[in-house]
Amino acid sequence: MSQLQEKSSSSSNRRRFIKQAAAATAVAGSGNLIKTPVYGQNQAPSAGRVLGANDRINVGFVGVGNQGFNTHIREIKNNAAKHNAQAAAACDVFSEYRDRARQFMGIQSGDVYNDHRRLLDRKDIDAVIIATVDHWHAPVAIDSMNAGKHVLIEKPMTRYLSEGFDVYDTCKRTKRVMQIGAVFCIEEKWHRAAQLVRDGMIGPLVLGQSSYCRNSPEGEWNYTINPKLTDKSIDWSRWLGKTGKRPFNANHFFRWRKYNPYCCGILGDLLAHKIHPLMIASGNPEFPERVACLGTKEITKDRDVPDNTQVLATFPSGYTLMVVGSTVNQQGLPEMLRGHHGTLYFGGDKVDLKPETPFVDEIDPESFNDLKPSGADFFAEHADWFKVIRNGGETKGNINLSMRAQVVISLAEMSERMSLTLLFDEKSRKITTGTGQEVQPLNYPA
Secondary structure: OHHHHHHHHHHHHHHHHHHHHHHHHHHHHOOOOOOOOOOOOOOOOOOOOOOOOOOEEEEEEEEHHHHHHHHHHHHHHOOOOHHOOOEEEEOOOOOOHHHHHHHHHOOOHHHHHOOOHHHHHOOOOOOEEEOOHHHHHHHHHHHHHHHEEEEEEOOOOOOOOHHHHHEEEEEHOOOOOOOOEEHHHOOHHHHHHHHHHHOOOOOEEEEEEEEEEOOOOOOOOOOOOOOOOOOOOOHHHHHHHOOOOOOOOOHHHHHHHHHOOOOOOOHHOOHHHHHHHHHHHHHOOOOEEEEEEEEEEEOOOOOOOOEEEEEOOOEOOOOOEEEEEEEEOOOOOOEEEEOOEEEEEOOEEEEEEEHHHHOOOOOOOEEEEOOOOOOOOOHHHHHHHHHHHHOOOOOOOOOHHHHHHHHHHHHHHHHHHHHHEEEEEOOOOEEOOOOEEEOOOOOOOO
């Protein structure tokens, strides 16, 4: 054997040894946090219709504004045959939205509702898509699961943390299938990254980074106000729900993402799309142990929520997540997952693995291309949900992932609004400062 061949063989053997050792170290050093997660499988439902592999799924829609209509009703109606699913009923507090949904879906006036509980009374409805204002996510989801319905909940899962755990506990108890509407969870690149991490290919995790940045000269979420919305065409009191009593306000109805009673702004609308995938890519999503967030609103001042936000979250395994959001500058961060031995770079439908300089002799660079689905593929999101409803398992945006991400989002909002770095205890579900002082989570007015 030539010296060149001997060197190549030795280097190859060394790489294999290092990768195997790195995988073992990653598992042992993190308290088994990097191994493939094993969550409780969905079992036979405690209520609701038991669906076979060939049964058609009847879907009800609660909240059929632009998001609910375009992203969900339109997509499922147009792909009904492929999904073997039927858009069967709709609910909204605004009569114009109800009428639009009824006409497009081709259903009767008796199939549209002002009160979601009347929709849930129907035994033929198997699953519910919730695309309401954020503060209605939890009540509708809990009522739906208790009625035996599976749920797809638009992001963020809930407005506040305590009701997030109410949804989580209800989902576990009822064994319903849950999908989060953070559509990028469906992208294959994050799941490929997770397997690379579990295989020890980049060594112990260091930092995951991403961003969602826009530049909206007229101010983000300043949507057109439909003149057909009046205090006669909407159940205003019902729309307000737990947020308190206020006079009718069309600006709040159409531009609710700007105001704290209904939303946490960038964190819930934009950064939810980045937090969930980076937690998937870690190989085993964990509850955070420390969260800090900064935010400013020096440019768009017609709102409660920041127009520039930065989040840092650390996890028990040592992994740190960093996400940046802006509605006043569109330059974002490169998406990557940094490990001690190598780094994963994300772009489009591919993942590139590159060794860190001290480990170039141990780690081979690799590229994984054509990872489908990619992008905002709502058909794939729905298909994943329907598949698990029929066959069991876990959706790619399952309740375990969603609850952990919700803790990050909720603590980030609290951190920014209270100017605190917050610690979270998974077992007690308590929030404290670094000095041990307990902090009560934000919630609706008493």
